[in-house]
Structure formats: C-alpha cells, structure tokens
Amino acid sequence: MPSSTAQAQYLLRQPNLPLASSWSPIDADELVEIPLLGRVSAGMPIEACLDAGSIEVPTRMVRRNTYALRVHGNSMIDCNIFDGDVIIIERRESAENGETAVVMINDQEVTLKKFYIEKSGVRLQPANEEMAPIYLRNSDIQVLGLVMGVVRQPDLAA
Template sequence: MLNAAPHYLQRLPNLPMAQAWRTIAPEALIEVPLLGQVSAGLPIEACPGTDYIRAPARMVRRNTYALQVCGDSMIDCQIHDGDVIIIERQESAENGETAVVMINDREVTLKKLYIDRDGVRLQPANDAMAPIYLKNADVRVLGLVMGVVRQPDRLN
C-alpha cells in the first residue's frame, strides 16, 4: 500500500467516545500544526514540535492543532498508538471528555477526565491500565479530541 491516503475519523458530539467516530472523505485538506507527541499511557514530558499534518477542513477550527499518539491507553475509544489526533484548544472539559492534559506544568497525557472535589481522575480507555489520581491544581486541560488521522498501515 505505497502512497495510500490516510484514514480520517471525525468525532460526533453527544456519543460515547468508542462509538463517536464517523469516517469522512479527505476533501479540502488544510495544514494543521503538529505540535509533538502525547502519551496514551504514562505521561511524557511536553516537547513541542514544529511540523504540520494535513486534515479535512471540517475537523479544523480556529484553535486547532495535532499531536501524535504514543501508547495504547485509549484503544477502547478507537485511538491507537501512532494515530495523529486533531485537538481543539480548550482550557476546560466536562466529566468523561477525552482530553489532552498537562500534569504539573511539564508532562502531557491523553485520557478521559473526571473531576470532583477530591481531585482529578485521568482514566485510560484500556482495561489493562490503571487510572491516574491527582489534585485539581496539578492538572491543566489543553484541549479536546475532535478527530483522528490514521495512516493506512495502521488501519484496524
């Protein structure tokens, strides 16, 4: 499958993440900044990149960027190791949202976010992995997942 086009998945609102994806055609591709990697496993140090990826215009808003996923903690939400996720920059998230979060201003991870008065639970979407529990002050939401760009050699 040389030079095959990527597979584009757009998130549908108000559905559980595992069922919230619609395959879309790659019409009107535009460049989105690929700012580095995000862990879908143990948090990794934030290391910004300066590359670009092409994504369908309907997945891109005013404050959109992309991150490459490293790890398997979100596989039950159809986000796999090597996927590039399209993120809408936001500073808050509802309980249960799949979000990119920064921990202690230095590590980033991709998890489902649950907040209560006792703290924050970062929940993987993989039963083989344990949640991460933190204080509210230790977590900052960076954005929400709006789409996935999957390379043809990674199609499941």
C-alpha cells in the first residue's frame, strides 16, 4: 500500500559534496512506487528483517536497483538523516571511503553508517559526535547499498 505523500519532503543527493550539505529538495511531479524493504538502524546494528511494502518517490530518485528503508535511530543526524526518515538506497556491493552505506554485519545485523577502509579493516562511522564508531574486519561486513535520497514524512516520524 503506497504511503501518503501529502506532507512528504523529497531530498536528492547531489554528487561530489559532503553528505551533510548535499541534499537538494526536489518536486514530486511524477511519482513511481519502489519497494520499502523494512528498517535500518542508525545506531546500534539491528537484526536484518525484511518487510514487504512500498513507497512512492519522484522518478528522479530511482535508478536500476533502488529500494527504500525506514531509519530507526539518531546516528546519522549530522548528515541530515533523522529517525523516521525513509532513505532511498541504490543497491551496491562496495562503497568508497566516506560514503554513507547500508552495511550487513556477520550476515545478521544491518546498520547505516559512513564507510571507511582502514589498515586493520573497516570503520563504520556515525554522523553523530555522541556515538562511537564500529570497527570490523573486512570479512565481517557486506555493503548492501548507498544512500541516494531521503523522504521526510513529518506525520509518520517514528
């Protein structure tokens, strides 16, 4: 069942800018339905749990392998991603340093963090100075996708 778009704000990521300042509001002229596959933690990783739903987003936000996840938590607030937002994800298997990615840990838990490759492995960095980074071995993580957009629905905030 598509969600209401009456008060939704659509933010599209602009390339080559820091994520905190790269969001550009776009109009909802032409909407298309994409899968809303569940939720992702912006905080401590949570168990991966698929949910079958959908959300309508502007066609400009959709690429080949696009899906959406609802954000639960406050670890990405300095990147302008808040609890209750729906993030638009482009399915990818890798991420560059500094990209905001949905990452699966040990084939069980999923989290949303900034991704950094380091000598000893991978650092998953929150965009909230009150939260600590998560350090893991490369073999412990799998990148599921990169954040390309945000749908903010104030009336549905978690």
